[in-house]
Each structure stands twice: as structure tokens, then as C-alpha cells.
Amino acid sequence: MKRIFYAGLLTAIVVLPACVTINIYFPAAAAEKAADKIIDEVWQIKKGEQKPVDQPADQPAQGK
């Protein structure tokens, strides 16, 4: 029983810092994914195409 306790303790010592480490470092891949999602919404880029839905680039904005 004591052995199990020590083995568990050892595992916790090894594993817990690993969890903390994951949370301290900046998750670059996740950030990229989040950025892409937000940019697609702001610029209204549909999946599969790299251009916004409407192309106001070709025509000057209305009322100007």
C-alpha cells in the first residue's frame, strides 16, 4: 500500500508541473487558429475562398 502511495506521489510530481508548463507558454498554434477565425469574420472571408464576399475594392464606397 505504501509503495502505491509513493508511486502515485512520484507520478504526480512528474506530471503536475507538465500541466502547468502547458498553460504558461503562449499557445502559438491555438492563437493562429483564433486569429484566423476572427479575421475571416471581420473581413468576411468564406471558407475555401480567399476573397471577401463583396468586393468594395472595385467600386468606391457609396455616398462619396
Add this chain to the structure above:
Amino acid sequence: MKKLLFAFLALILTTSVFAAGADLEINTPAIASLKASMQARHGQLASHYASGAVGLTRDGLVAMHDANAVPLAQRQGVNGLVSAENGDRNALYREIAVANGHPEWESEVRNTFAQRWVQKAQGGWWYQDAGGGWVKK
């Protein structure tokens, strides 16, 4: 011994959950309203990106690149759009860092966005390279 094995398995499972749950939180009311505001403004900014009047900076913001591409009468309005957009973008980077419990991530969030904005920009739009020089995509 069986108990020990289960303890091990449980711990391994916990770790993989920690590792897999690496998605950033971006579904907060503050972020949603910033997104909506930027999306609405993009309708007005898009033509200025295309004309080269406004470009994407290396620090994830926008800036006047070629003021001559805008008629004098409209210049004030474009300046207003640029500063409003930058206000939203700064707030967005801050909010994402805060929403994930790490305010100190703000500059890394900004850098990530700076690269992705350029990556997703249309051909013909202007952006700043790493050295700060303007480049046409």
C-alpha cells in the same frame, strides 16, 4: 497493482486533456462586440486598402500609407477610420489575452494577428515587412 495502473491511466488522461484543451477563448461579449464593430468598419476601409491609401502595419494595426490616394476632402474621414480601427484592434488583442487569463500574452497575440492579417490580405494591398518598409502584396 491494479489500482496503481488506474492511477497512472487517470493521470495520463488528465495530461492529454490539458494538452488538447489548447484552444484560445475568443467567445466573450467584449470580443464579439469588437468583432462586430470592425466588421462594420471594414466596408468603408476595404476600398482604401485596395487603393493603397491605408496599409497593414507590422504591429497588427493599420496606418495611412499613401495619403495622396485619397481626395483631400476625404482625408480627415480616413484618418478617423484608421484611428477607430486601431482602437478596436488594440482592445481586441488585450481582450483575447485577458479572456485567457494571461494579460501578458497581449504582445504575442498582437504579433500573431499581424502575421495573419497580412497572410489573409488581398493582392494589391500594402503591408509593412519585418523591417517596417511598405510592401505591395
